[in-house]
Amino acid sequence: MAQRYRDHLPEDFSERSLSEDVRFGLTSxxxxxxxxxxxxxxxxxxxxxxxxxxEYYPFAAEREILMARATEIVTAAGCRHLVELGSGSSEKTRALIEAVLAATRDGEQAAYRAIDVSGSALRAAAQDLSRRYPTLALESVRADFEHGLADALAVEAGEGRGGRLVIFLGGTIGNQTPEQRRSFLAALRGALAPGDAFLLGADLVKSxxxxxxxxxxxxxxxxxxxxxxxxxxxxxxxxxxxxxxxxxxxxxxxxxxxxxxxxxxxxxxxxxxxxxxxxxxxxxxxxxxxxxxxKFTRERLAAEFEAAGFAASGWWTDEAGRFSVSLWTLS
Structure with missing residues (x-):
């Protein structure tokens, strides 16, 4: 299956962003x-x-959920197009890709769009995924979803059937302040279409x-x-x-x-x-x-998502209850 690569960022994006962040942060x-x-x-x-x-449980706990529940997640989402924010190596996403491929029927096309700011990470992941899953329609998008989410999630031709499952794993949402999360969820709500869903990996409050x-x-x-x-x-x-x-x-x-x-x-x-x-x-x-x-509770996540116009559609944790993967749809 042919691969696509799109670059939404200027060549000097990383250098300019680092300079701005360091100047702002170290003078604050x-x-x-x-x-x-x-x-x-x-x-x-x-x-x-x-x-x-x-000591570092989040990575293993999230992987445990995805390995055990990928088929259930894909069934609940009803989507054949995966779109991952901050995809990195796409390693943990393989369980979801395999579940989508297994659920794809004649006349359907399973697809995966990886979105990351690192072109090198995207290219390395694409090479690995194309070798593992030759029937998967694969697209890599170099973009800054923190500031250009609507562009990164712009619907491509043929993506409407079955909707898209937008994935945000690793507990990365926890790196945002409450104000940043509100902005992110508002932008996400505006970028999704009917039939789309959002899958979130979030760490849970504990001792x-x-x-x-x-x-x-x-x-x-x-x-x-x-x-x-x-x-x-x-x-x-x-x-x-x-x-x-x-x-x-x-x-x-x-x-x-x-x-x-x-x-x-x-x-x-x-x-x-x-x-x-x-x-x-x-x-x-x-x-x-x-x-x-x-770190979150189920109730806190539900309150933030419901305030942004989402409805809860699925909740999974690892066996020890340390980490969550949750599914959200437009309300």
């Missing part, structure tokens, strides 16, 4: 960096290592004794992953961060029901970012937030 109070910049080559390799750690170690493992892999974002800024914007000037911190914020990952200055530090002609001072003990990871 408190200082922040968005988690999307974790994933250079080293960061991606460290994340793969994190997914295999005994801090389980949550905190998942983001601060004993082997220090998550600490290395967090600190690596400083090397990303160094290599791409000519900064002179010294990782030994900072330490990894993970805390549970019960009021907001989220984990925060932070980098804390262990001494007074001045950082020069030559690519931005910017000097940034950190006081000893000052913390810079690099990620939030919100």
């Amino acid at each position: 109070s408190p200082k922040t960096l968005p988690p999307k910049w974790f994933y250079d080559k080293v960061g991606s390799e460290l994340y793969e290592e994190i997914t295999r750690l005994p 801090p004794d389980v949550l905190v170690p998942a983001y601060d493992d004993a082997a220090g892999v998550t600490a290395a992953f967090n600190l690596n974002v400083l090397e990303v800024v160094n290599s791409r914007l000519g900064a002179d961060f010294d990782a030994t000037d900072f330490r990894h911190v993970a805390v549970w914020d019960a009021d907001n029901a989220w984990i925060e990952m932070r980098l804390e200055a262990v001494r007074d530090v001045r950082v020069r970012i030559s690519g931005l002609d910017l000097d940034v001072d950190f006081a000893a003990g000052e913390q810079m937030r690099t990620e939030i990871s919100a």
